[in-house]
Amino acid sequence: MRGFVPSDYLSDLIKERRKQLKLSDPWVLLPIPCVFGVGEGGGDRFLSIGMELYLDSVLIHIDVPLTAVESGERWRDADSKISVNLRIVQPLTPLGVGPFSAIGESIVINQSLPSDEPDIRFLDVRGTGFVIDPLRPLLCRLRVYHLGGLLISLNPKARICVTSLFAVRGKEVAKDEGKRPGPNG
C-alpha cells in the first residue's frame, strides 16, 4: 500500500528540508506536533525531556484569525490590541498559564503571531547554535496578551498548529544487525 503524501505548502517545505538532509548523513526529521485551541489565553505543550535533541525548524499554521469574527466570507472586528506570542522555552520552573517568566527561562524561539489573519510560518532554527538542555523540560508555550495587560480568549474556531522538527541522526547497521533487539538487548 502506498503511503499518503499530502501536498501543501508546509508539506513541500518539509519535503525540501528532507532533501537537504539526505545529502549528508542519514538524518531523520522527527516531527513533534502540538495544537493550541480555544483560549484560556494560551498554554504549555510538553515536547521532550532527557534527550539531547537538535531542533531544526518549527512550522506554525493558523487556520483562522485568532481574534476576528467570521462575517460571511470575510473576517471583521479584529482586535488590534491583541498580541500573540509563541515561544519554545526551557523554564527552570515550568509555570502554568500566566506571564512569561523573565528569570530562569531559556528561549529557543520567540515569535509574534498575527491575530487578525490566517498565517503559515516556517522558522529555520538551525544555525542559531541553541543547545537544548536535556535536564529541563522543553515546552512550546503560547501566550495571548491584551495591550492593557489582560489575558483574553481566542476566537473559539481558531487553532494554532505547531510542529517542531527535530533532526535525529541515524547510525548505519549491518544487515544482520537489523533485527529487532530482544528484551535483553
Added chain:
Amino acid sequence: MVDFIPRVIAPMQPLGAEVGSPAQPESPWRRLYRVIVPVSRAIDLETVSGEVVPVPGTIYQYDYFLMHPSDGAIQRVWFAASTPAEQSEFSVQLVNRDGEELSEGRSFTELPTAATSLFEQVGAIGSEAVFFRVNAEAQVAILYVTVELLLNEAR
C-alpha cells in the same frame, strides 16, 4: 545487547550546508539505520485518582497510557515534575495492559524537577500498549515523561 548509541548527536555544521555540492551516487541496496526518537507525554498528577475525588494524603494508583511501541525498543525513560512537591509514597513503573511489569519500579520521596533516568534498556516489548504506572498522592503537578524509542529505518 543493543548497541549503545550516543544520545548527543549534534551536527558538526549547520544542517543542509552541503546544498549545491554533488550528491553521492545512490547505492542500489537499501541501507538500514537505527535512530532513537523521543515519545513524550505530560501527565497531570491531579488525575491519579481517576474518577474518584482525591483525598489528601491518600495514595492512588493509575496507569497512564504511553504508546504502542510497534517495531521499536525502549532504550530509556526520562521524567521530571513541574514542582518539587514532597510525596509520602511516589513510585513509577512500566506495565502492560494487564498490569504485568515491563520494568522494575522506582520510588521517590520527592518529585524531582530535573530530568531523571527511570529505566534503561527495557528492550523490545512487542506491539502491546505500554503504560506508565504511578502510585502517588493527587497533587497540582505535571509529570513530564519522555521515552527513548529505538527504531530501525531502511533507506
